[in-house]
Amino acid sequence: MAGESRIGTLLRYAGIALVLAIVLFPVYWMINMSFKDTAEFTARPPTMIVKRPTWENYRDILISQGFDRYAWNSLLTALTAAVVAVTVGSLMAYALSRFRLPKNFNYHLLFTILTVRMFPPILSLIPLYYIYKQIGLLDTRFGLGLIHAWVEVPLVVWMMIGFFRDIPRDMEEAALVDGDTRLGVLRKIAVPLARPGLAATFILVFISSWNEFLFALILNSRNQTLPIAVAGQITQFEIRYGNLMAAGVFATVPVLILAFLTQRHLTRGLTVGGVTG
Amino acid sequence: MTATALTLTGARTGQSAPVSFEQVTKKYGNVLAVDNLTLSVENGELMVLLGPSGCGKTTSLRMLAGLEKITSGVIRIGDVVVNDLPPRSRNIAMVFQSYALYSHLTVFENLAYPLRVRKLKKDEIKRRVQEVAERVQIADLLDRKPREISGGQRQRVALGRAIIREPSVFLMDEPLSNLDAKLRLHMRGELKRFQRDLATTTIYVTHDQAEAMTLADRVAIMNKGVLQQVGPPREVYRQPVNMFVAGFLGSPPMNFLTLDVQAEEGQLWLTGPNVRYPLPPEQAAAVRQASLARLALGVRPEHITLSHHPDERAIPAEVYLVEDLGNELLVDTRVDGQQAVIRIPAGPAPSIGDRIWLSFSPADLHLFDPTTEARLPSTSPAPRATLS
Incomplete structure (x- = not known):
């Protein structure tokens, strides 16, 4: 950016700051609110910075409501989903990137697999519920993880095929x-070279499973995951705003940590795959 | 090398083996990439597959490596038909144009890869890697990653990875084309020396005729999927079977003048608007037999002598351009609008626009049928005592 004037630089940073403010304000507000007690919560006008910070809301969700258990459920489900989806999806992507099937079948398969994501999930919910009940996967974290994996496999295939194509055939x-x-060759050459892509897709699947609501609500009501528990703060009789915000923070932190840990792979992964994908 | 020969699990020992293609054809859909290739490579021989890009030479090499399926025909390594064997069971080593080093592994691990796959013992691997690294002069680079070393060093790693397991056959797919000109010359010499020392059958693909001429024991020239000619470089150079081979070997390539054939005064003449060249009697018979109306006359640039004086037995031309290469001159001329390049030793140069006369010994004359492009039978120049 040599040759750019000082004002230009200033404007650019101002622009970035503005966008960041818009994006991050709700997050800040959630954190801010999560430390307020009921009195401060209902104050008008609201306090921009919490005056009497309290752990009350966190104590409530963690100790009284047992959010640690929901987090455990979420973690197991999301790990299952990510491991299964990335394994199955990248094997498929590898095959599609390396073997040419007759009659343009590669393309047809790649397109067909997208249809999984085309119809609204709610359509498949009732049949799935019935099937899961029959085969005993209903109300299991593993079963829910499998469903999440199934939904995300197309994403994994489409992302990973770009990474595998980038690996020189030679x-x-x-x-x-x-x-x-x-x-x-897959294990010793392709997988190590596609590691950024694998990390990126792993995290995307993990986050999407972590946040998923509908399937989690219906197929796994006995082992509630975090989104269900968060939504549980809104009841027939009251909305526990403080708890809601604390639960929101609690549900966000693990994903943030995961993203930070793998940040290097994530940014590299998301750009590299995109170029040729 | 035999002292260190290994027994490879699942493959034969590192003994060089002959290779043969028998009526091998490769089709991609309706496109014929290799057409009925029959070629045998003797044990320990360095065979160069030469041709322009898309001529099927790389496809042939890849079929031998097991990286492409064969549409029809038989490929043998030793006495084993390898048509349906996977690459790992063919006991071959290949050097790729791109080197294809494993970019995430160190030089040591790159060299060790073929041995690790064969589950050799750790200290055996270490010993062999060290030995080969010294041999290809990269012993001080073993801890580096491929991206941290130069092009020439990468080339050496690729070579080391190929020789480390003592294969039956080496396959080289334009291994020098990514190097700069100076390094290429150097590595060309080293490759030749390595191959001679190892005495392992080698098939070398290139589009560079100079590489082919200097490296090959025998050269196989391909065009459009069809094998044109096989033979020692000098033989192929001196007796090309058709205009393609004649034009592909040599730099600058052979000159072709397409002229009319006329019989007068009991003598055959090659004529054009400004040309009237008496065909030497030793060639005339063949031309009479073929009863051609037109003929392509081929002469190599270095076989033409140039004169400023009119001569009945010479071909008149006009100087179009003169290129001074320092040690020699390339004189680009026009004969009835057709190009003819002459290579002469450095010295006084003709000027552009000069009228000159080109002459050559009948022994250096090549005659081709301009429609089939094939060499006329029995017009091969008699081998010259000085050359044989």
């Missing part, structure tokens, strides 16, 4: 000639 062929098997 490199894999060299490994085949060097004496390795196809699976060996």
Whole structure:
């Protein structure tokens, strides 16, 4: 950006600051509100910075309501979803990127798999409920994770195919000639090189499962996940705003930590795959 | 090398083996990439597959490597038909144009890869990697990643990875084309030396005729999926079977003048608007037999001598351009509008627009049928004592 004037730089940063403010304000507000007691919560006009911070709301959701249990449910579900979706999806993406099927079947498969995401989830809910009841997966975290994986596999395939296409064919062929098997090549060459993509898709699936509401509500009512528990703060008789905000913060933090831990992969992954995908 | 030969699990020992293609054809849909290729490569020989891009040479190599399926025909390595064997069971090593080094692994791990796949013992791997690294002069780079070393060093790693397991056959797909000109010359010499020392059958693909001429024991020239000619470089250079081969080998390439054939005074003449060249008697018979109305006359630039004086047995031309290469001159001329390039030693140069006369020994004359582009039978120049 050499040659850019000082005013230009200033304007650019002002613009960035404005966008950030708009995006981050609700997050700030949620954190702000989560530390207020009922009196301050209902004050008009609202206090921009909490005056008498209290852990009351957090104590309520964690100790009285047992949010740690919901977080555990969410974690198991999201891990199941991410592991299954990334494994299945990237195997499929690898196959589609490396083997040419006759009659343009690669394209048809790639398109067909998108249809999973085309119809509204609520349509599949009742049949799924029935099937899950029959096979005993109803009200299990594993079962819910599988459903989340099923919904996300198309995303994984479409993202990973770009990453696998980016890996030079020569490199894999060299490994085949060097004496390795196809699976060996996948494990030792393709997977390490596609790691940014795998990390990025893993996190996307994890977040989407972590946030998912509808399937979690219907198929797993006994092992509630966080979104259901958060929504539970809105009852027939009252809306517990303080708890709602604290629950929101509590549900956001783990994903934030995960994103920070894998930030390097995430940004690289999201850009690299996009170029040729 | 035999002292360190290994027994490879699941493959034969590192013994060089001959290779043969028998009526091998490869089609992509309706496109014929390789058409009925029959070629045998002897044990320990360095065979260069030469041709322009898209001629099927790389496809042939990839079929031999097992990276492409064969549409029909048989490929043998040793006495084993390898048509349906996966690449790992063919005991071949390949050097790719892009080197195809494993970018996430160190040089050491790159070299060790073929050995690890074969589950060799750790200290055995270490010993062999060290040995090969010294041999290709990269012993001080073993901890680096491929992106941290130069192009020439990468080339050496690729070579080291190929020789480390003592394969039956080496396949090289334009291994030098990514190097700069100076390094390419250097590595070309080293490759030749390596191949000679290892005495392992090698199939080398290139589009660079100079590389082919210098490296090959025998060269196989391909065009449009069809094998044109196989033979030692000098033989192919001196007796090209058709205009394609004649034009592909040599730089600058052979000159072709398409002229009319006329019989007068019991003698055959090649004529054009300004040309009247008496065909030497030793060639005339073949031309009579073929009864052609037109003929392509081929002469290599270095076989033409240039004169400023009219000569009945020479072809008149006009100087179009003169290129001074320092040690020699390339004189670009026009004969009845057709291009003819002459290579002469550095010295006084003709000027542009000069009228000159081109002459050559009948032994250096190549005659082709301009429609089929094939060499006329029995017009091969007799081998010259000085060359054989």
